[in-house]
Amino acid sequence: MSDCIFCKIAAGQLPSGKIYEDDEVVAFHDIHPFARVHFMIVPKAHIATLSDCLPEHQALLGKMLLLAPRLAREQGLDTGFKTLINTGRGGGQEVFHIHVHVFGGGDPVRKS
Numbered sequence: 001m002s003d004c005i006f007c008k009i010a011a012g013q014l015p016s017g018k019i020y021e022d023d024e025v026v027a028f029h030d031i032h033p034f035a036r037v038h039f040m041i042v043p044k045a046h047i048a049t050l051s052d053c054l055p056e057h058q059a060l061l062g063k064m065l066l067l068a069p070r071l072a073r074e075q076g077l078d079t080g081f082k083t084l085i086n087t088g089r090g091g092g093q094e095v096f097h098i099h100v101h102v103f104g105g106g107d108p109v110r111k112s
């Protein structure tokens with residue numbers, strides 16, 4: 001998707017605070033963090049929302065979730081963290097390329 005900001009970040013065409021990358025997934029700091037630590041886990045493949053995921057995406061989704069505790073620990077969130085997937089306009093999603101928010105530390109602001 002040539003006009004998708006997270007596709008561009010995943011492809012290295014836009015700068016981001018990348019903290020993890022492999023052949024399928026990238027993770028980078030949110031540009032407007034709502035906690036002391038706030039990053040997102042994003043597949044390199046363009047999938048717009050959780051509602052667009054198919055059975056073939058099961059392993060990818062599992063991989064994204066399993067990365068959350070590992071990267072949270074690496075980012076210093078020793079006592080735990082929150083995860084959030086906004087889905088669709090009604091779910092408050094702003095960037096239509098699926099992503100898992102991971103945040104914690106300080107007093108996280110709830111995002112509805």
Ligand code: 5GP
Nearest residue numbers: 005016028029030031032086092093094095
């Ligand atoms: P959503 O509401 O779609 O779940 O969250 C999108 C998130 O992407 C927001 O928290 C926003 O701050 C973040 N974001 C939007 N544009 C950029 C960008 O260009 N770079 C980074 N690192 N984060 C972005």
Ligand code: ZN
Nearest residue numbers: 004007046097
């Ligand atoms: Zn995309």
